[in-house]
Amino acid sequence: MLAPGEHPLCQRLLALGGPAPTDALDLLARPPAHRYPLALMAGCLETLPQATGERLIAALRDLHAEEIYCLADPDLWSAPRMVALGMRPLGVYPQSAKGLALYHFDLYDYKRTPDWLNARHWAHPERWEKTRW
Numbered sequence: 001m002l003a004p005g006e007h008p009l010c011q012r013l014l015a016l017g018g019p020a021p022t023d024a025l026d027l028l029a030r031p032p033a034h035r036y037p038l039a040l041m042a043g044c045l046e047t048l049p050q051a052t053g054e055r056l057i058a059a060l061r062d063l064h065a066e067e068i069y070c071l072a073d074p075d076l077w078s079a080p081r082m083v084a085l086g087m088r089p090l091g092v093y094p095q096s097a098k099g100l101a102l103y104h105f106d107l108y109d110y111k112r113t114p115d116w117l118n119a120r121h122w123a124h125p126e127r128w129e130k131t132r133w
Contacts, residue, residue: 002027002056007043009071024048024056032064039065045072053077057085066107074101086110 001013001021010021024044039060045053060068070087075098079089087103088110094100 001040001042002044002060004043004047009040009042013040025052027064028052028056028059031059035063036065037067039068041068041070041072043071045070045077054085057082057087061086061105061107065105068103068105070103070105071100072103074099077101 001010001019002024004010005021007021014020024041025048041057041060045056048056057068057070068087070082072082074092079101082089082101082103087105090102090104092099092101
């Protein structure tokens with residue numbers, strides 16, 4: 001979990017016996033040796049410069065996590081910017097005066113297979129006995 005220690009979600013996970021949160025800058029400075037099945041991000045993007053936040057999301061997406069859930073302030077992290085980073089918007093949830101947007105990335109379904117990428121368009125099975133490649 002990437003979140004400040006005082007974040008409510010972090011407190012709830014710690015109360016349930018979950019792992020201690022990791023600092024975002026610490027993750028970028030000392031990357032883990034393996035890929036985690038799930039990464040939760042809450043309250044950390046708002047404290048980082050935009051470029052560092054983008055590096056963090058890219059590092060998690062490309063190297064450190066199979067699946068990511070990210071809570072972010074939609075005023076600071078717009079949906080088009082998050083989609084450009086490979087995240088899918090799941091919804092916007094009100095929280096006092098501002099809203100929180102939930103984004104998701106899954107390594108195994110982030111890209112839909114295009115229609116043209118199948119045997120119907122490139123294999124030409126009707127020519128297998130007629131032409132030698």
